[in-house]
Amino acid sequence: MDTETPPWTTTHSEILVEDRWIRLRADRLRTQSGAEIAPWYVLDYPDWCAVVALTEDHRLVLVRQWRHGAQSWSLELPGGVMDREDADPIAAAQRELLEETGHGGGEWSYLYAGHANPSIQNNRLHIVLATGIRRIAAATPEPGEVISVECPTVAEVMDGLRRGLIGQAMHVGAICVGLAAAGCIKLEAKA
The missing domain is CATH 3.90.79.10 (Nucleoside Triphosphate Pyrophosphohydrolase)
Structure with missing residues (x-):
């Protein structure tokens, strides 16, 4: 397994909610075999x-x-x-x-x-x-x-x-x- 290369590629990303505490985005992902995973929700928080x-x-x-x-x-x-x-x-x-x-x-x-x-x-x-x-x-x-x-x-x-x-x-x-x-x-x- 190649642990240096991400197995998914982000083909699209959309911000759904954003304020001073949180940013919620929906990503569209493509696997190495070409399968699509969507939506994949990500919470962007500060550390x-x-x-x-x-x-x-x-x-x-x-x-x-x-x-x-x-x-x-x-x-x-x-x-x-x-x-x-x-x-x-x-x-x-x-x-x-x-x-x-x-x-x-x-x-x-x-x-x-x-x-x-x-x-x-x-x-x-x-x-x-x-x-x-x-x-x-x-x-x-x-x-x-x-x-x-x-x-x-x-x-x-x-x-x-x-x-x-x-x-x-x-x-x-x-x-x-x-x-x-x-x-x-x-x-x-x-x-």
């Missing part, structure tokens, strides 16, 4: 960031907020859309953590980026680790956002992952990678 934030006493800073699409409250990592003004993913994560929780300071490092849903979305989620953070200001969420801050221990979060404690599936992997990078948990591969 997002999320921060695995550990306080000085090794508690995770999480946010609980209403997620209209799922019609439920969701416990998640702080984060959001990377603004054009953000210098890089760390700057975006610092801004989001401060806005949503009032926490800052500490040591920051970039961990990785992964695609949220590569089948139909083109954006990536950038994961940042912050250690030794503390509350430095009042939270200033965006108008309309209802966010509560929760700071469970690492043990409480790890135990809760098995029960679905974290509502955002992409954040589960980020938490595991972040806690391993911070030396709070050990990830082992079994042969």
Whole structure:
């Protein structure tokens, strides 16, 4: 299999919806054998960031907020859309953590980026680790956002992952990678 060449060619693309948050397009695709796939919907989003934030006493800073699409409250990592003004993913994560929780300071490092849903979305989620953070200001969420801050221990979060404690599936992997990078948990591969 040739993994360098795309197996489909886009023969037509039409923007169906576009605003400041999302762009939905319908692509017409042709396979290498000549078959047509249409429409193939793609959501063009800006990149997002999320921060695995550990306080000085090794508690995770999480946010609980209403997620209209799922019609439920969701416990998640702080984060959001990377603004054009953000210098890089760390700057975006610092801004989001401060806005949503009032926490800052500490040591920051970039961990990785992964695609949220590569089948139909083109954006990536950038994961940042912050250690030794503390509350430095009042939270200033965006108008309309209802966010509560929760700071469970690492043990409480790890135990809760098995029960679905974290509502955002992409954040589960980020938490595991972040806690391993911070030396709070050990990830082992079994042969």
